[in-house]
Amino acid sequence: MLDLETIKLVQRIRNLEVxxxxxxxxxxxxxxxxxxxxxxxxxxxxxxxxxxxxxxxSELGERLSINLSTLxxxxxxxxxxxxxxxxxxxxxxxxxxxxxxxxxxxxLKILEKEQTKSIISFIKNLPRQDLRKIVGLLEAxxxxxxxxxxxxxxx
Numbered sequence: 001m002l003d004l005e006t007i008k009l010v011q012r013i014r015n016l017e018v019x020x021x022x023x024x025x026x027x028x029x030x031x032x033x034x035x036x037x038x039x040x041x042x043x044x045x046x047x048x049x050x051x052x053x054x055x056x057x058s059e060l061g062e063r064l065s066i067n068l069s070t071l072x073x074x075x076x077x078x079x080x081x082x083x084x085x086x087x088x089x090x091x092x093x094x095x096x097x098x099x100x101x102x103x104x105x106x107x108l109k110i111l112e113k114e115q116t117k118s119i120i121s122f123i124k125n126l127p128r129q130d131l132r133k134i135v136g137l138l139e140a141x142x143x144x145x146x147x148x149x150x151x152x153x154x155x
Contacts, residue, residue, distance in 0.1 A: 010153045041066075043111065045074055049084065049100050050108055056089070083107065 002010075009155045038046075048063050055063070063116060075098060078084040081106040089095035123131055 038107065038111075041074055042078060045071075045078065046083065046100065046104050046108055049098060050105070052079060054097050054099050060098055078104075 043063065045060070048060060052059075052063065057068060057071060059074070060066075061068050064071070066074075075084060075086060079086050081103075083101055085099045085101055087097050087099065089097055126134070
């Protein structure tokens, strides 16, 4: 049984989520500069592939907690958009590896710059001390959700 304060805090978090959605927060993070329609899921797949080169479909699905049928649809779209490659492993043709094409690297660099601009615009009026607290709390929340503490945190 949850105590009253926890219930109220959960409701505040849910209200924040709704408020962000109402203001199209995610769309503001996605600049309208791409010649393709890049969804948030597509972007996350590309980010993981940029951090972990040449993953198999199974490895990618595990890292993202996405089932293979959903991942296959995402990869099919990214292949047809000329962003990623799909190739069989030379040692075991049953294994399919996914790699980034130069177009993906370019898109990720552009998106990173745009996201940085957006984040700066959101946080520019926050006092530095509050910002440190917010970032620390968000990191703690993500660690709690994922069960994996981030060992690369910047103090």
